[in-house]
Amino acid sequence: MNIAVCLKQVPDTSEVRINPKTNTLMREGIPSIINPYDVHALEEALTIRDRLGGRVTVLTMGPPQATDSLRKAISYGADHAILLTDRAFAGSDTLATSYILAGALGRLMDREPLDLIFCGKQAIDGDTAQVGPGIASRLGWPLLTYVTKIDGIDPTNQVFQVQRKIEVGREVVRCRLPALVTVVKEINEIRYAPLPDLIRAAHYPVEVWTNADLGLDASQLGLKGSPTWVNKISTPPMREKGEVLAGSDVAPAETARILADKLIPHIVVPNR
Amino acid sequence: MTVQEPTQQQLNQERWRDVPLEFEAIVVGAGPAGLAAAYTLAKGGVKTLLIERGDFPGSKNVMGGILYSYPTHQIIPDFWKEAPLERPIVEQRAWLLAEESVVSIGFKDPGFYEEPYNNFSVFRSRFDRWMANKVVEAGATLITETVVTDFLFDERADRRRVAGVVTNREQGEIRAQVVLICEGANSILTQRLGLQEDLSPGDLAVGVKEVIALPKGAIEDRFNVEKGQGATIELIGESTQGMFGMGWIYTNKDTLSIGVGVMINQLSRSGMNPNTVLEKMKQHPAVRPLLAGGETKEYLAKIIPEGGYHQVPKLYAHGVLICGDAAMLVNGVHREGSNLAMTSGKLAAETVIEAKKKGDFSSVTLKAYHDRLQDSFILKDLKKYENASALLQSNPHFFTLYPKLARYSARELFTVDNVPKKDKQKKIWHEVTSRRGIWNIAGDMYRLWRTLG
Numbered sequence: 001m002n003i004a005v006c007l008k009q010v011p012d013t014s015e016v017r018i019n020p021k022t023n024t025l026m027r028e029g030i031p032s033i034i035n036p037y038d039v040h041a042l043e044e045a046l047t048i049r050d051r052l053g054g055r056v057t058v059l060t061m062g063p064p065q066a067t068d069s070l071r072k073a074i075s076y077g078a079d080h081a082i083l084l085t086d087r088a089f090a091g092s093d094t095l096a097t098s099y100i101l102a103g104a105l106g107r108l109m110d111r112e113p114l115d116l117i118f119c120g121k122q123a124i125d126g127d128t129a130q131v132g133p134g135i136a137s138r139l140g141w142p143l144l145t146y147v148t149k150i151d152g153i154d155p156t157n158q159v160f161q162v163q164r165k166i167e168v169g170r171e172v173v174r175c176r177l178p179a180l181v182t183v184v185k186e187i188n189e190i191r192y193a194p195l196p197d198l199i200r201a202a203h204y205p206v207e208v209w210t211n212a213d214l215g216l217d218a219s220q221l222g223l224k225g226s227p228t229w230v231n232k233i234s235t236p237p238m239r240e241k242g243e244v245l246a247g248s249d250v251a252p253a254e255t256a257r258i259l260a261d262k263l264i265p266h267i268v269v270p271n272r
Numbered sequence: 273m274t275v276q277e278p279t280q281q282q283l284n285q286e287r288w289r290d291v292p293l294e295f296e297a298i299v300v301g302a303g304p305a306g307l308a309a310a311y312t313l314a315k316g317g318v319k320t321l322l323i324e325r326g327d328f329p330g331s332k333n334v335m336g337g338i339l340y341s342y343p344t345h346q347i348i349p350d351f352w353k354e355a356p357l358e359r360p361i362v363e364q365r366a367w368l369l370a371e372e373s374v375v376s377i378g379f380k381d382p383g384f385y386e387e388p389y390n391n392f393s394v395f396r397s398r399f400d401r402w403m404a405n406k407v408v409e410a411g412a413t414l415i416t417e418t419v420v421t422d423f424l425f426d427e428r429a430d431r432r433r434v435a436g437v438v439t440n441r442e443q444g445e446i447r448a449q450v451v452l453i454c455e456g457a458n459s460i461l462t463q464r465l466g467l468q469e470d471l472s473p474g475d476l477a478v479g480v481k482e483v484i485a486l487p488k489g490a491i492e493d494r495f496n497v498e499k500g501q502g503a504t505i506e507l508i509g510e511s512t513q514g515m516f517g518m519g520w521i522y523t524n525k526d527t528l529s530i531g532v533g534v535m536i537n538q539l540s541r542s543g544m545n546p547n548t549v550l551e552k553m554k555q556h557p558a559v560r561p562l563l564a565g566g567e568t569k570e571y572l573a574k575i576i577p578e579g580g581y582h583q584v585p586k587l588y589a590h591g592v593l594i595c596g597d598a599a600m601l602v603n604g605v606h607r608e609g610s611n612l613a614m615t616s617g618k619l620a621a622e623t624v625i626e627a628k629k630k631g632d633f634s635s636v637t638l639k640a641y642h643d644r645l646q647d648s649f650i651l652k653d654l655k656k657y658e659n660a661s662a663l664l665q666s667n668p669h670f671f672t673l674y675p676k677l678a679r680y681s682a683r684e685l686f687t688v689d690n691v692p693k694k695d696k697q698k699k700i701w702h703e704v705t706s707r708r709g710i711w712n713i714a715g716d717m718y719r720l721w722r723t724l725g
Contacts, residue, residue: 012327031327031328031331033327192441192442193441194441194442194443194444195415195418195439195441195442195443195444195445195446196293196443198415198418198441199291199293199321199413199415199446200288200289200291200293202413202414202415203288203291203413204288205288
């Protein structure tokens with residue numbers, strides 16, 4: 001099983017500040033991490049490789065500093081890492097990003113066939129959940145989003161089965177290979193890299209591809225190739241503080257009754 | 273589908289797995305001491321592993337906010353050309369704070385705005401990230417999110433030698449000829465070696481600091497400096513509610529760093545929370561206008577080892593050296609810590625480079641580190657102020673009564689009310705001596721002069 005994992009380096013904070021003038025994220029001084037969902041995608045790919053053999057290749061598009069994230073993926077056990085970096089890529093929206101990643105994956109497949117591509121369900125900075133599906137669409141591959149579990153893989157018959165999280169519950173899907181999978185956090189527990197792997201990963205020579213290597217259509221890259229623009233970003237108003245009922249050791253039943261009376265009008269608890 | 277021959281790059285790709293896991297030196301902690309040590313070691317051709325527990329070098333590093341130019345320049349020449357710095361400091365002020373009032377002295381020299389500068393306001397976390405990149409460029413191996421929990425020892429018939437470290441990761445043991453402990457205040461590893469006893473609350477201060485955002489222009493107006501220049505204020509007296517400690521305000525590019533450091537034993541005796549002390553200082557009439565309209569962006573805290581000369585542990589043993597805060601190398605009187613840390617890291621590294629040449633990392637060779645520190649400003653300054661902490665801790669008048677008397681005297685002198693100056697002087701003299709006997713004051717001043725002078 002040869003597997004590719006697409007990673008995004010994102011700012012590590014839930015309180016990213018927004019520049020009110022330009023409506024862009026202020027990344028100054030905020031450390032970068034691998035998008036947490038993507039780490040779960042990588043973990044799943046490594047687990048499958050450890051069981052069935054093959055290679056795991058990680059790719060990221062970003063500035064040269066994204067090398068840190070790729071080395072981290074190597075320390076977890078990825079076999080190979082490729083950085084897609086080019087001034088022409090800067091400012092890409094999800095349409096252009098999926099174009100570039102699909103192009104890079106295509107080039108990778110000239111070298112070695114791929115059976116699976118893993119992505120996180122979305123990135124914590126943009127929250128669009130569009131790049132994974134965009135890549136699948138551009139490659140013409142089946143797409144399985146919000147996967148919570150891989151039930152099994154049958155390499156001989158080139159099929160596998162997964163469970164997907166959907167609004168009303170869980171969907172079990174059988175699908176042919178190759179396919180693209182996006183994962184949620186529940187799919188696995190992240191491993192902790194052993195010390196020797198961490199030290200060696202610090203010396204890993206990341207392979208770098210620019211557009212000279214990919215030969216993509218310049219009009220579909222970066223700002224030029226990005227029809228999306230951000231019209232306005234605003235901070236939602238703070239939610240009001242909830243009401244706290246002082247509990248009583250003496251009469252918990254009474255406190256419960258008060259709580260029920262308060263909840264019933266809000267149709268949280270059905271009044272039966 | 274075509275499968276191509278592997279390229280040279282692919283062949284290199286496979287080779288990284290064979291990188292030998294052998295190091296000559298392991299540096300524990302990527303703070304000021306560890307970064308300076310690792311940089312000097314790597315430049316000196318020593319195979320160095322730098323281990324940091326935080327997510328990135330700098331993520332755990334906190335200081336008041338002043339980086340001294342000279343010692344930093346000694347380690348990375350002309351660092352100011354590319355390092356992330358805030359403002360070169362051209363004016364330093366000392367404020368003696370009493371209730372509602374301030375007696376102020378200061379020194380300003382625009383010459384400090386020229387190379388090689390004197391000091392800069394910085395954010396340690398940003399500066400250290402930059403410096404860590406220099407360390408890696410110099411050839412050291414850096415790993416993060418890894419905690420050193422113990423040592424590996426070589427037991428020989430006659431002696432026990434540190435031979436590496438144990439980390440919290442799987443297969444987490446790694447060997448080296450020498451280990452440099454640069455893990456900061458309250459060093460577990462130093463205690464593990466039995467070189468430092470448990471510290472007492474009288475040896476440690478706690479520093480709390482806020483970063484407050486203000487427009488650049490407002491900072492320059494309020495602190496009376498030219499565009500891009502910076503100023504510092506050190507505040508004594510009411511700033512720490514009369515406790516042994518100090519407050520500070522430093523100008524950054526578009527923020528102020530404001531904080532207080534107070535001895536932990538005094539805090540616990542007073543029952544005060546350090547945040548409350550800082551909050552009160554922020555409300556002082558002399559301080560409040562400097563901060564007006566600012567928004568608090570960050571809140572930080574740090575333990576400062578202020579045990580002084582007498583609490584400096586043994587700084588070396590077979591295969592191990594101790595630097596920076598872990599070695600108690602802090603000059604509390606002059607609020608200097610990170611420059612002592614960086615310089616001690618550099619001196620330790622130079623000792624290791626020599627030990628490598630001799631092929632001997634025993635304490636006999638490593639003792640040279642102690643000698644180097646003794647010959648440098650580091651132990652000379654700590655020795656000079658060896659009794660300062662004891663004097664100031666046992667004599668609260670310096671932080672309570674004297675600021676009040678300074679206020680009273682200054683107020684009398686500066687108030688114009690047709691009272692003859694001679695009468696004013698008499699009045700001041702009478703007030704001062706009635707609050708503390710003349711012989712007591714003379715004794716205080718003599719001791720202060722003996723200790724600090």
